[in-house]
Amino acid sequence: MSTSTRTRILEVAAALVRESPDGDISTRAVCEAAKVGAPALYRHFGDKEGLLSAVVDHGFEKYLATKRERGETTDAVEDLRRGWDSHVAFALDNRNLYRLMNSPAMRTPPAAALESHRILTGDLERAAAQGRIRVAPELAAQMIMSANVGVALMLVSRPATFDDIEVSHRVRDALYATVLTPQLVQEESPNASADAEVPTVAARLSALLRKEHGAGLSTAEAALMKEWLDRVANARPET
Secondary structure (H helix, E strand, O other), X not given: OHHHHHHHHHHHXXXXXXXXXOOOOOHHHHHHHHOOOHHHHHHHHOOHHHHHHHHHHHHHHHHHHHHHHOOOOOOXXXXXXXXXXXXXXXXXHOHHHHHHHOOOOOOOOOHHHHHHHHHHHHXXXXXXXXXXXXXXXXXXXXXHHHHHHHHHHHHHHOOOOOOOOHHHHHHHHXXXXXXXXXXXXXXXXOOOOHHHHHHHHHHHHHHHHHHOOOOOOOHHHHHHHHHHHHXXXXXXXXX
């Protein structure tokens, strides 16, 4: 009975979020629609933030399932491009849910957001091991996720101004031209300069070190080596 009650509250809350003009809902409306008392809602979800976080995870689960099951190709860069586009497509198909997921009111990031970031970082670690990115995977993930979420939020929240999906493609390609090794962004890219090769090699060595679990180094030695390599990979070029 407890599980069915929780599921009913969750499904009602998700429907109310989807139908709401601004994505906001009240716990009273959820309780009335689910035909439960407030104590039941708070027992299962703690508070309104806990309920909304569960709604996000519930709605985002299908999207994450497709990312988990997609299978990795041999082209890590293409996987990254598809990941960006599928993220934006999900936002456009689930506008209220996406705004809720990225709302400042959500003090604790939903589990779905954390898993999405881990999947992105994993793709970047594969790319780094292949010598295909110019900064450490963690920094690259922060750069890409920030831009991806920003573009998606503008398309979702400011459709009158941001009315063309092409803006997403242009921002994606511009950012990837910065993060990825130039010759692999697109065939027309200029040849990589010698200055760009050092960060790429450092990022690759750091990724391979992690993949090989230290490659014979002690835990402390591997951590120190990774710190040095990431510092080199993430260093801003001198102007």
